Amino acid sequence: MSLLKSIFGILIIIFFVFTSCTKSIDSSPKCTEQQKNIKEKLSSAAVQSKFVSEFIFSNETKPSLLMTWAGNQTLIIVTIRTQGVLTRDSSVYRSTNDGRTFVNITAKILEAGATSSALLVSQSLGLQRNPAQPARIYLACHDPAKLGGATGLLYYTLDGGATWHLSSPGFPVQSAQILFHTDKPDWLLAQAGDKLYLSVNAGQDWRLIKKRVFKASWGVSADDKDSIYAAFDGEASFVSLLRDGVASSNHRLPGRQLAKLTDFTAGSNNWKTLAEKIYSYNNKDGFIFISKSDEGKAESRHLEVSTDCGKTFVRTQLPSATPDRFFVILDTSDGLAFVHIDAGNYLGYGTLYTSNSLGQVFSKSLERNFYPPLGGSSDFYKVESMRGAFLSTVLHSDASMHSVITHNRGAVWRHLSKPDGVTCTTTDGGPCYLQVASYYSISRSVPADQPRSAPSAVGLLIVHGHTAAKLQSNPADVYISSDGGYSWYLALKGPHRVQIGNNGNFLVAVEKSANGSSPQVVKFSTDAGRCWHSHRFTTEDYVFTGLLTEPGNRALTVAIWGYVSELHHWRVFVVDLGVLLSRSCTDSDYESWLSNGAVNYDNANHQACVLGAKETIKRLKADSMCASTYSYKPQTSVTPCECTKDDFECEFGYTRPVNSLDCVRDPDVPTPRICDANTVKKIITEGYRKLPRNRCQGGFQPNVTHQEVLHEASCPQPTEDPRARDGRLLIQSIEQQRQQAELDKTRRTVGLMVPLAITVAILLAIVLSLVVLARHRERRRRRLAFHYSIVSAAGRRGDEADGEDVEYQAADDILQGGGGSGGFYNATGATERRPTNGGGKMRASDKQALLGGGEDDEAPIF
Ligand SMILES: *[C@@H]1O[C@H](CO)[C@@H](O)[C@H](O)[C@H]1NC(C)=O
Ligand SMILES: *[C@@H]1O[C@H](CO)[C@@H](O)[C@H](O)[C@H]1NC(C)=O
Ligand SMILES: *[C@@H]1O[C@H](CO)[C@@H](O)[C@H](O)[C@H]1NC(C)=O
Numbered sequence: 001m002s003l004l005k006s007i008f009g010i011l012i013i014i015f016f017v018f019t020s021c022t023k024s025i026d027s028s029p030k031c032t033e034q035q036k037n038i039k040e041k042l043s044s045a046a047v048q049s050k051f052v053s054e055f056i057f058s059n060e061t062k063p064s065l066l067m068t069w070a071g072n073q074t075l076i077i078v079t080i081r082t083q084g085v086l087t088r089d090s091s092v093y094r095s096t097n098d099g100r101t102f103v104n105i106t107a108k109i110l111e112a113g114a115t116s117s118a119l120l121v122s123q124s125l126g127l128q129r130n131p132a133q134p135a136r137i138y139l140a141c142h143d144p145a146k147l148g149g150a151t152g153l154l155y156y157t158l159d160g161g162a163t164w165h166l167s168s169p170g171f172p173v174q175s176a177q178i179l180f181h182t183d184k185p186d187w188l189l190a191q192a193g194d195k196l197y198l199s200v201n202a203g204q205d206w207r208l209i210k211k212r213v214f215k216a217s218w219g220v221s222a223d224d225k226d227s228i229y230a231a232f233d234g235e236a237s238f239v240s241l242l243r244d245g246v247a248s249s250n251h252r253l254p255g256r257q258l259a260k261l262t263d264f265t266a267g268s269n270n271w272k273t274l275a276e277k278i279y280s281y282n283n284k285d286g287f288i289f290i291s292k293s294d295e296g297k298a299e300s301r302h303l304e305v306s307t308d309c310g311k312t313f314v315r316t317q318l319p320s321a322t323p324d325r326f327f328v329i330l331d332t333s334d335g336l337a338f339v340h341i342d343a344g345n346y347l348g349y350g351t352l353y354t355s356n357s358l359g360q361v362f363s364k365s366l367e368r369n370f371y372p373p374l375g376g377s378s379d380f381y382k383v384e385s386m387r388g389a390f391l392s393t394v395l396h397s398d399a400s401m402h403s404v405i406t407h408n409r410g411a412v413w414r415h416l417s418k419p420d421g422v423t424c425t426t427t428d429g430g431p432c433y434l435q436v437a438s439y440y441s442i443s444r445s446v447p448a449d450q451p452r453s454a455p456s457a458v459g460l461l462i463v464h465g466h467t468a469a470k471l472q473s474n475p476a477d478v479y480i481s482s483d484g485g486y487s488w489y490l491a492l493k494g495p496h497r498v499q500i501g502n503n504g505n506f507l508v509a510v511e512k513s514a515n516g517s518s519p520q521v522v523k524f525s526t527d528a529g530r531c532w533h534s535h536r537f538t539t540e541d542y543v544f545t546g547l548l549t550e551p552g553n554r555a556l557t558v559a560i561w562g563y564v565s566e567l568h569h570w571r572v573f574v575v576d577l578g579v580l581l582s583r584s585c586t587d588s589d590y591e592s593w594l595s596n597g598a599v600n601y602d603n604a605n606h607q608a609c610v611l612g613a614k615e616t617i618k619r620l621k622a623d624s625m626c627a628s629t630y631s632y633k634p635q636t637s638v639t640p641c642e643c644t645k646d647d648f649e650c651e652f653g654y655t656r657p658v659n660s661l662d663c664v665r666d667p668d669v670p671t672p673r674i675c676d677a678n679t680v681k682k683i684i685t686e687g688y689r690k691l692p693r694n695r696c697q698g699g700f701q702p703n704v705t706h707q708e709v710l711h712e713a714s715c716p717q718p719t720e721d722p723r724a725r726d727g728r729l730l731i732q733s734i735e736q737q738r739q740q741a742e743l744d745k746t747r748r749t750v751g752l753m754v755p756l757a758i759t760v761a762i763l764l765a766i767v768l769s770l771v772v773l774a775r776h777r778e779r780r781r782r783r784l785a786f787h788y789s790i791v792s793a794a795g796r797r798g799d800e801a802d803g804e805d806v807e808y809q810a811a812d813d814i815l816q817g818g819g820g821s822g823g824f825y826n827a828t829g830a831t832e833r834r835p836t837n838g839g840g841k842m843r844a845s846d847k848q849a850l851l852g853g854g855e856d857d858e859a860p861i862f
C-alpha cells in the first residue's frame with residue numbers, strides 16, 4: 001500500500017515537473033489555443049524541416065570564427081587557425097540564404113590576386129564591414145610572402161561577397177582599424193599602430209596622412225562630415241616621456257594635440273591644430289569633448305567642449321578629475337551629453353551629469369551612479385525602443401545595488417515598477433521593485449543576459465532580473481516590458497538568451513542552463529513574450545556558442561551557432577519564423593500606440609507627455625500573426641503638451657531627490673556670481689531649467705533667472721579672458737565656487753567615512769596590487785630606459801628626414817612586449833568594450849567563448 005502511495009507520489013511529481021516545463025507562464029485560454037495550433041502546424045515533418053534547417057561545416061575544424069552580415073540575406077564567415085599572432089590557416093564561406101547553406105569561397109577570393117597562394121585573414125581585425133553599406137566587406141590579411149608583418153594584403157568586396165578585389169596597401173593593414181565615412185562609402189581611414197592612412201577609392205590606394213596618431217575619426221556634424229580629426233603626439237611628449245619615464249601603455253602624455261584635416265581630396269596634408277596639451281578627445285553627435293590637464297597641476301584634468309566643430313573650446317562646469325578619478329561620456333544623443341564622473345578612491349560610484357545643449361553647463365542627474373573602478377562594465381543602458389529612456393544602477397552606502405530607469409533623459413530617475421503578479425524574492429532591504437541583472441552582474445558570473453531593445457520594435461524592452469529589494473546574485477528570470485519600461489511581466493523562468501526578430505514581431509529564446517549543457521529546445525513567442533511555444537530542434541549533443549540575428553532585428557530568421565564537440569565541426573541551426581508568419585502584415589495588424597502612455601495617466605492633460613510632447617506611434621499589435629516588411633519603419637506623430645516640472649531639469653546648485661520632481665537648493669553650493677560689464681552680479685533662479693529639445697508650450701513657467709547687482713565696478717579681472725565677453729566666464733567662476741564648496745564639504749564629511757572603512761580596506765588591497773604592478777612596470781621601464789632614449793632620437797630623426805620611422809616602429813614593439821599591433825599611444829587598457837544589442841560582427845578567440853554577438857561600442861573614458 002505504501003509502495004503504491006509512493007509510486008503515486010512520484011507519478012504526481014513527474015507529472016508536475018512535466019507540465020511545469022512545457023507550460024508557459026501565460027495560461028490563458030487564448031495562449032493554450034495558440035500553442036495547440038502551432039504544435040499542430042509543426043507536427044508535419046515537411047514544415048519542421050523548413051522551420052529549422054541545419055548546416056554542418058564538414059572538415060572545418062579551425063577554432064576561431066568571425067562573422068558578418070552583408071545584407072540581402074547574405075552572411076560572410078571566416079574561420080581561422082592561429083599560431084601566436086600569425087594566422088596559419090583561414091577559410092571564407094558565404095551564404096545567400098540567411099545561413100541555411102554555405103559555400104567555401106576561399107579559392108574565389110584568391111583569384112582576385114594572382115600573387116598569393118594562401119588567404120591568411122588576421123584574427124584581431126580581419127573582418128570589417130562598412131556599417132552604412134553592409135555589402136562592402138574588408139578582409140585584412142597577413143601577406144604570405146612577408147610574414148614579418150610590415151605589410152599586409154586587403155581583399156574587399158563591394159557587392160556582398162559576389163566579386164572580390166585585392167589591394168596591397170604597403171602598411172600592416174592586418175592590424176589596422178578601418179574607419180568608414182558615414183555617407184561616402186569610398187572614403188576610408190585606417191589606423192595601423194600610430195600611423196593614419198587614407199583611401200578615397202574604397203581601399204584600392206592608400207596614403208599616409210599622419211604619424212604618431214593616438215586616435216582618429218571622421219567629423220560628425222552635418223557640415224563637418226568631410227573632415228578628419230586626429231589626436232597625435234608632438235615633440236614635447238618625447239621630452240616628457242624621458243623625464244617622467246612613463247612606461248604604462250595607457251598613460252596619457254601631455255603634449256598631445258587635436259588637429260583637423262579638410263582639403264585632403266586635393267592631396268593636402270595641412271593639419272589645422274584645434275587644441276593643445278590634451279589627453280584624449282571624443283567627437284560624437286555634434287559635440288567634441290577634450291580632456292586637458294589643469295593649469296599648473298599636470299596631474300589633474302578637466303573636460304572642455306566644442307559645439308562648433310573645434311573652432312572654440314569652452315571649459316565645462318564639471319569638477320576636475322584627480323588621477324584616481326575618471327570621466328566617462330556615456331551618451332551624446334538628442335543634443336545632450338551624459339557624463340559620469342567617478343567619485344575617486346576606487347569607491348565604485350560617481351555622479352551622473354547631464355549637460356545643456358551646448359555641453360557646457362551640467363546638472364546632477366543621478367548620484368551614487370554605479371561605475372566600477374579600474375574599467376569594467378557599468379549597467380548604463382540606452383533603451384533603443386523608446387526615446388529618452390535609460391537604465392542604470394545606483395550603489396548605496398550599505399553596498400547594496402538598485403536598478404533605476406529614466407524616461408526623460410535623466411531629469412528624473414525612478415525604481416523599476418514591480419512586475420504584475422510576481423512575489424518578492426526577498427523583503428530584506430525595503431520595498432520591492434524589478435532589479436535588473438545587467439552587464440556588471442554578468443561580469444560577476446550571475447546567470448543572466450544583457451538587456452535587449454531595438455528601434456524598430458517600438459516600446460519593447462527585455463531584461464534579466466529579480467523582483468526584489470536590491471540586486472541579487474542567483475540566476476535571473478526574463479522580464480519584458482512592451483511600454484518602454486513602465487510596466488513589466490515575467491516572460492521566462494531562469495536565464496535565457498533572447499533575440500528580437502522581424503521588428504519585434506517575434507522573440508526567440510534558448511535556455512542558458514546552469515549545468516553548461518547546450519540547448520536542444522528553441523522557445524519562441526509571437527506576442528512580445530506573453531505566450532511561449534517550444535520546439536525540440538535536435539537531440540544531439542553539441543557545444544552552444546551563440547544565438548544571432550541580423551543587426552537591425554528585421555529578419556525572419558535567427559541562427560543558433562555551435563560546434564560538434566568530438567569532431568570540432570562548426571554547425572548552425574537556422575530557425576525560420578517565416579514558416580509560421582506566412583501572411584504579410586496589413587493595416588489592420590497595426591495599432592496606434594501612445595508612447596509613454598503610462599506617464600501622468602491620472603492627469604488627462606498630461607498623459608503621455610515626455611520631453612514636452614506626446615508621440616503616437618503606429619506599431620504592430622502584440623498578437624498579430626504576420627510578417628512585417630524588411631523596410632518597415634515605425635511612423636510617429638507628435639503633439640506638444642503644456643509644460644510641467646517634468647519638462648525642466650535642475651539649475652546649477654539645485655538637486656532633485658530620487659522619486660521627486662522638485663528641485664531643491666543644495667546648501668553646499670553658494671549662489672553663483674558672475675562678472676558682467678565690470679559689475680559683480682548674483683544670479684537668483686527658481687532652480688529649474690527647461691530641457692533642451694523639449695517641445696512643451698505654456699503651463700508651468702519657473703520665475704525667470706534674474707540678476708542682482710552686488711558691487712559696482714569691482715570685478716577682479718575684467719575682460720582679460722576673451723571668453724568673458726560672451727558670458728562664458730560664468731562657467732569658470734561657478735566652477736571655482738563649486739570646487740571650494742566641494743572642499744568644504746569634504747572637510748565636513750570626513751567624520752562620516754567610518755562606515756565605509758571596510759569597503760575602503762578591500763579597495764586598498766586592490767590599490768596595493770596596483771602599486772605592486774606599477775613597481776613591476778617601473779622595474780621594466782628601467783630595463784627599457786636605454787631603448788627610450790633611442791626611441792626619442794629615432795622619432796626626431798624620422799621627423800626631420802620625413803622618411804619611414806622604422807626605428808620608431810621597432811621601439812613600439814619593445815614597449816608592447818613584442819605584440820606591436822597597438823602602439824603605446826593606444827589606450828587600450830582604459831577603454832571599455834561592450835557588445836551592444838543586435839550584433840553586427842562577432843569574434844571568438846576559441847570555441848569555448850560565447851559568440852555573444854554585437855558591434856563593439858566604446859564608452860570613451862578620459
Ligand atoms: C571531408 O573529408 C572527407 C574525408 O576526410 C572527404 O571524403 C569529404 O569529401 C570532405 N568533405 C568536404 C566537403 O571537403
Ligand atoms: C539580393 O540577392 C538576389 C539573389 O541572391 C539578387 O537577385 C538581388 O538583386 C539582390 N538584391 C540586392 C538589393 O542586392
Ligand atoms: C576551402 O577552400 C580552400 C581553397 O580551395 C581549401 O584550401 C580549403 O581546404 C577549403 N576548406 C574546407 C574546409 O574544405
Ligand SMILES: *[C@@H]1O[C@H](CO)[C@@H](O)[C@H](O)[C@H]1NC(C)=O
Pocket residue numbers: 511513514515516517
Ligand atoms: C542540464 O540541465 C537541463 C535543464 O536546464 C536538463 O535538461 C539537462 O538534462 C541537464 N543535463 C545534465 C547532464 O544534467
Ligand SMILES: *[C@@H]1O[C@H](CO)[C@@H](O)[C@H](O)[C@H]1NC(C)=O
Pocket residue numbers: 686701702703
Ligand atoms: C516667482 O517669484 C515670486 C516673487 O519672488 C513669488 O511670489 C512666486 O511664487 C514665484 N513663482 C514661482 C512659480 O515660484
